[in-house]
Amino acid sequence: MDIAILIFLSSGLFLGWSLGANDAANVFGTAVGTRMVKFGTAAAVCSLFVVLGAVISGSGAAHTLGKLGAVNAIAGSFMAASAAAMSVYWMTKAGLPVSTSQAIVGAIIGWNLFSGSSTDLHSLATIVSTWVLCPVLSGLIAMPIFLLTGKVLKVVKLHALRLDAYTRIALIVAGALGSYSLGANNIANVMGVFVDVSPFTDFRVADLFHFTSIQQLFLVGALAIAVGVFTYSKKVMLTVGSGVLPLSPVGAWVVVVAQSVVLFLFASEGLEYFLASHGLPTIPLVPVSSSQAVIGGVIGIGLVKGGRNIRWKLIGRIGIGWLATPIISGLLCFVLLYFVQNVFDQQVYRPTPYRLPAAATARLQDLGLDPARLAPLVGKEFGRETAFRAALGALADLDGDTRDRVSDLARVDPLRVDADRAVEGSNGWFSPGQVTALRRLDGRAFDYRWQLVDALATLSEDWRMLPAAKVNKLKNKKLRQQYDALYRAFSVPPQ
Amino acid sequence: MQIKRLNVLGRTLRLEREMDEFLDRVSEAGIIFKKGVASYLAGGISPEFEQLIEKISGLEKRGDEIRREVEYELYERTLIPDLRADVLSLLESIDVLLNDYEENMYRFLEEIPDIPDQHAGDFTRLADATVACVECCVLAARAFFRDLNAVGNYTHKVLFHESEADDLSSEAIQRIFRSDLPLSQKCHLRYFLDSIDAVADRAEDIADDLTIYVVKRQI
Numbered sequence: 016m017d018i019a020i021l022i023f024l025s026s027g028l029f030l031g032w033s034l035g036a037n038d039a040a041n042v043f044g045t046a047v048g049t050r051m052v053k054f055g056t057a058a059a060v061c062s063l064f065v066v067l068g069a070v071i072s073g074s075g076a077a078h079t080l081g082k083l084g085a086v087n088a089i090a091g092s093f094m095a096a097s098a099a100a101m102s103v104y105w106m107t108k109a110g111l112p113v114s115t116s117q118a119i120v121g122a123i124i125g126w127n128l129f130s131g132s133s134t135d136l137h138s139l140a141t142i143v144s145t146w147v148l149c150p151v152l153s154g155l156i157a158m159p160i161f162l163l164t165g166k167v168l169k170v171v172k173l174h175a176l177r178l179d180a181y182t183r184i185a186l187i188v189a190g191a192l193g194s195y196s197l198g199a200n201n202i203a204n205v206m207g208v209f210v211d212v213s214p215f216t217d218f219r220v221a222d223l224f225h226f227t228s229i230q231q232l233f234l235v236g237a238l239a240i241a242v243g244v245f246t247y248s249k250k251v252m253l254t255v256g257s258g259v260l261p262l263s264p265v266g267a268w269v270v271v272v273a274q275s276v277v278l279f280l281f282a283s284e285g286l287e288y289f290l291a292s293h294g295l296p297t298i299p300l301v302p303v304s305s306s307q308a309v310i311g312g313v314i315g316i317g318l319v320k321g322g323r324n325i326r327w328k329l330i331g332r333i334g335i336g337w338l339a340t341p342i343i344s345g346l347l348c349f350v351l352l353y354f355v356q357n358v359f360d361q362q363v364y365r366p367t368p369y370r371l372p373a374a375a376t377a378r379l380q381d382l383g384l385d386p387a388r389l390a391p392l393v394g395k396e397f398g399r400e401t402a403f404r405a406a407l408g409a410l411a412d413l414d415g416d417t418r419d420r421v422s423d424l425a426r427v428d429p430l431r432v433d434a435d436r437a438v439e440g441s442n443g444w445f446s447p448g449q450v451t452a453l454r455r456l457d458g459r460a461f462d463y464r465w466q467l468v469d470a471l472a473t474l475s476e477d478w479r480m481l482p483a484a485k486v487n488k489l490k491n492k493k494l495r496q497q498y499d500a501l502y503r504a505f506s507v508p509p510q
Numbered sequence: 511m512q513i514k515r516l517n518v519l520g521r522t523l524r525l526e527r528e529m530d531e532f533l534d535r536v537s538e539a540g541i542i543f544k545k546g547v548a549s550y551l552a553g554g555i556s557p558e559f560e561q562l563i564e565k566i567s568g569l570e571k572r573g574d575e576i577r578r579e580v581e582y583e584l585y586e587r588t589l590i591p592d593l594r595a596d597v598l599s600l601l602e603s604i605d606v607l608l609n610d611y612e613e614n615m616y617r618f619l620e621e622i623p624d625i626p627d628q629h630a631g632d633f634t635r636l637a638d639a640t641v642a643c644v645e646c647c648v649l650a651a652r653a654f655f656r657d658l659n660a661v662g663n664y665t666h667k668v669l670f671h672e673s674e675a676d677d678l679s680s681e682a683i684q685r686i687f688r689s690d691l692p693l694s695q696k697c698h699l700r701y702f703l704d705s706i707d708a709v710a711d712r713a714e715d716i717a718d719d720l721t722i723y724v725v726k727r728q729i
Contacts, residue, residue: 175597
């Protein structure tokens with residue numbers, strides 16, 4: 016086993032540990048802060064379900080790649096993961112709940128700046144809007160739930176002890192479910208980029224039990240998360256559960272419910288598809304993060320109670336933490352990349368040339384552009400995306416979306432179709448029509464991603480994007496994930 | 511997990527029953543105390559009075575046992591973490607009421623106060639008002655666990671009965687000190703009246719505490 020892989024893997028484990036130390040507070044913070052669930056019990060339940068979520072539902076072999084997948088060299092991923100982990104660790108040390116995903120996105124932006132790739136402004140806007148929208152929505156939802164719960168409890172007249180027992184069970188069940196989805200959703204961010212270099216091998220026990228190398232890799236990542244939960248999560252849990260506002264146990268439960276409702280209503284594409292496919296009005300999807308939702312819920316309850324007990328100073332610190340996390344992570348990543356590239360002579364990004372081919376003319380027309388205007392760019396090679404975009408900007412005044420599309424057309428990314436490699440381990444993720452199309456193209460080489468897309472779309476309608484509509488959103492998302500998996504599998508390493 | 515959950519609920523229900531039983535014992539002790547005072551006034555230290563003392567001692571002992579069990583369970587299983595301190599203090603204060611009943615009965619047994627017939631009615635009325643006050647306090651405590659809105663009604667009644675007990679005791683003392691009884695006997699009787707009235711005062715203190723606990727228990 017290559018020792019370098021183990022070193023690279025360590026950054027994923029560090030990120031996993033940081034994630035466990037910080038994000039466990041989102042699911043068990045209020046329960047532990049109100050002393051309804053002992054820290055040891057919370058840590059044990061959280062760890063168990065994080066591991067189960069990561070190993071069972073941590074997304075299949077073919078389509079596993081977290082946000083860090085945008086980084087195209089393993090040493091770059093290593094530094095980005097380390098930078099994100101360090102910034103989350105600092106915030107955890109200060110007892111502040113922050114979003115690990117935002118730390119990762121911050122690190123990727125640092126990598127983009129370093130490698131000269133353009134940054135998707137949409138992810139930046141997403142982060143900033145999450146800081147405002149998510150806590151506000153969560154607070155607004157927590158308020159009526161809190162008031163309603165109070166009214167119901169007055170009518171039901173449960174004995175204090177029985178109410179205590181029910182609340183405790185509800186908090187543990189909610190925490191377990193939350194931990195399961197924490198493991199399932201975040202393991203790709205922690206370990207996803209290491210899937211291709213996994214040092215493990217599959218093993219079977221008498222055809223009954225099949226433990227894939229990816230599952231083993233995820234298990235190791237999940238164990239790192241679990242260690243983070245056990246060793247370092249208590250401080251953030253106490254900030255969430257009792258630092259901002261002295262919560263009652265029922266209040267703790269309301270926060271958990273409000274958080275889940277926010278995640279379900281405003282982040283569930285499944286719900287949007289269900290509503291749209293039944294002709295019902297859909298709820299606008301907004302970027303949400305459980306770290307932000309949980310704080311919003313606590314503030315909502317504090318406001319219902321008159322707002323006197325809320326520690327605004329701490330809220331201010333948490334807000335600064337949210338702001339600082341992606342910024343610190345991005346800056347740190349930039350500095351670390353510079354260091355690793357120049358001191359250890361590691362390749363931290365794979366240069367991607369940009370060259371607009373003449374064959375892209377028809378596509379430019381589809382975008383409503385006059386190919387003649389962009390003619391000076393055709394055939395000309397640029398070493399970095401930012402240089403190409405600057406030249407493009409000098410020729411035509413395009414909006415952000417069109418600029419992204421032209422940039423995608425010019426991005427040189429040599430691919431060679433290897434149908435077996437793509438289909439292997441995908442467990443029916445690709446439809447039979449898709450597989451047939453892939454096999455027909457087996458061995459063919461493409462210089463651009465869009466050429467592969469065109470070729471596949473001509474062969475099978477299963478490879479064609481559906482018109483942009485809410486009912487088609489999920490299908491198009493899956494198709495994009497499938498294409499991403501193909502780009503990864505077919506990528507031709509530079510000579 | 512399922513079995514453990516049922517077990518957790520089973521233990522909770524048992525604890526709930528024990529708390530109810532504890533409060534039942536205090537109510538029962540009030541009835542016995544009233545009977546005991548009536549029995550003493552009618553026939554002094556009689557076999558019936560001694561039997562009642564034995565009964566109230568049994569209740570006090572059982573009350574102590576339940577209180578200790580409940581306290582231990584609450585701490586050992588970290589139940590009702592937000593209310594635990596208040597609940598423990600409430601149970602301990604109510605247990606003191608039970609002790610007070612027993613102590614007052616024993617005082618009659620040990621000191622055999624000589625209560626003239628013309629003052630017997632004062633003692634009966636004071637004992638009735640005190641027991642009514644304690645009973646309302648017990649009802650308020652029960653409501654604290656189940657129906658917070660009702661607590662106010664009962665604590666209000668506690669205050670009423672306590673003030674009634676104060677008036678009755680004051681009037682009785684005035685009557686005693688305006689009589690021809692020897693000073694030593696007057697002092698002795700006043701001491702008994704004060705001691706019974708003190709039980710109502712303690713119930714009033716508990717009601718005041720309960721009012722604060724209710725504010726804290728609002729979710």
